[in-house]
Amino acid sequence: MGEPNEKKPAPTAGFATLMKWAGYLTALLTLIFGLQQLSKQISDRASARKQMATLLNTAHVQANAHDYAAAWATIEKALQADQNSAPAHAAQEEVGMQWIENARTHGNERFTDLTEKLEPVLARGVTMARSPQHEADLLAHLGWVDFLRGREGRSELDPAAWFAKSTAKDSSNPYGHAMWGFWILWKGGSLDQAGPHFESALSSGRARPYVRDLQLAALLNRGPDADPADVIRVLNAMRRGQEPLSDEMRPRILRIYDQRMVPYRPETAAFVAAVPPSDHLALFHWLFDPLPADESALVHRSYYLALIEEASGDKSAALADLRGVRAKISRYPGSLLEAVDSGIKRLSGGR
Numbered sequence: 001m002g003e004p005n006e007k008k009p010a011p012t013a014g015f016a017t018l019m020k021w022a023g024y025l026t027a028l029l030t031l032i033f034g035l036q037q038l039s040k041q042i043s044d045r046a047s048a049r050k051q052m053a054t055l056l057n058t059a060h061v062q063a064n065a066h067d068y069a070a071a072w073a074t075i076e077k078a079l080q081a082d083q084n085s086a087p088a089h090a091a092q093e094e095v096g097m098q099w100i101e102n103a104r105t106h107g108n109e110r111f112t113d114l115t116e117k118l119e120p121v122l123a124r125g126v127t128m129a130r131s132p133q134h135e136a137d138l139l140a141h142l143g144w145v146d147f148l149r150g151r152e153g154r155s156e157l158d159p160a161a162w163f164a165k166s167t168a169k170d171s172s173n174p175y176g177h178a179m180w181g182f183w184i185l186w187k188g189g190s191l192d193q194a195g196p197h198f199e200s201a202l203s204s205g206r207a208r209p210y211v212r213d214l215q216l217a218a219l220l221n222r223g224p225d226a227d228p229a230d231v232i233r234v235l236n237a238m239r240r241g242q243e244p245l246s247d248e249m250r251p252r253i254l255r256i257y258d259q260r261m262v263p264y265r266p267e268t269a270a271f272v273a274a275v276p277p278s279d280h281l282a283l284f285h286w287l288f289d290p291l292p293a294d295e296s297a298l299v300h301r302s303y304y305l306a307l308i309e310e311a312s313g314d315k316s317a318a319l320a321d322l323r324g325v326r327a328k329i330s331r332y333p334g335s336l337l338e339a340v341d342s343g344i345k346r347l348s349g350g351r
Contacts, residue, residue: 245287
């Protein structure tokens with residue numbers, strides 16, 4: 001007979017306890033590792049969010065400085081980190097709209113080069129717009145894209161169709177209406193047609209400086225159809241409402257005075273009377289006191305001011321200004337001297 005099977009000794013209590021603690025330790029290490037990984041993920045996400053915020057803040061500063069190309073490049077860098085970032089998409093759309101509004105070309109540059117870059121972003125924004133107002137803003141700027149393309153020969157495009165879509169989404173959208181009003185005057189339409197669009201744009205309370213700039217540009221671009229009195233009335237409304245006027249616009253306005261005040265003629269009096277004389281006097285100072293001027297420019301401005309003072313009833317001030325101008329230009333015959341002499345004669349009763 002064989003030897004009976006030997007029984008293996010049962011695990012001791014100490015060994016069982018050791019195995020139990022080994023299990024606890026493994027679980028603890030697993031937990032610690034998991035927490036470390038979670039902590040790293042949270043830290044990485046926080047770092048990514050911080051980097052995204054920094055890039056978008058930088059782009060905002062660059063756009064405010066009108067360096068739209070740099071702002072665009074900064075946002076593209078942010079999108080490389082997260083191509084689905086909603087804040088980055090919103091920032092890109094905002095910079096795209098600002099860039100379109102202020103589009104300029106230099107040398108061999110074309111508007112088309114810019115519009116090809118920006119149109120896909122604006123179109124994407126329309127499909128993902130966060131509100132009807134935002135969608136309307138984007139639609140209006142797509143219309144401006146077509147306007148810029150039209151300036152380079154794309155006559156089949158219809159910007160007004162985009163402006164109509166914009167104002168259908170947001171009835172007083174400032175961009176849709178202001179751009180539509182500008183487009184009407186650009187195409188030779190009447191103020192009766194364009195005026196209500198500018199009024200609607202202003203009634204929105206948004207983007208008012210942009211609306212005013214576009215309104216003034218539209219009036220100044222009318223060529224032979226332009227009535228300078230229309231420009232003066234808009235400017236006076238801006239002054240009374242304490243609205244800003246861009247420094248770039250002031251020299252363009254001054255040219256209106258150069259054209260209407262010398263030589264003195266019936267149109268001159270009508271131009272001065274475009275707004276009440278006291279308003280025109282305040283408007284003249286509001287427009288041109290901030291504008292630097294050399295001696296020649298100051299002489300001309302003194303003459304213009306004298307005519308407005310005359311219209312306001314302050315004939316003594318007007319006569320004094322005219323005599324002061326004459327003393328400076330008496331050796332320079334020409335249309336200004338003739339106009340000054342005519343004014344002195346008129347104000348001094350023919351003496």
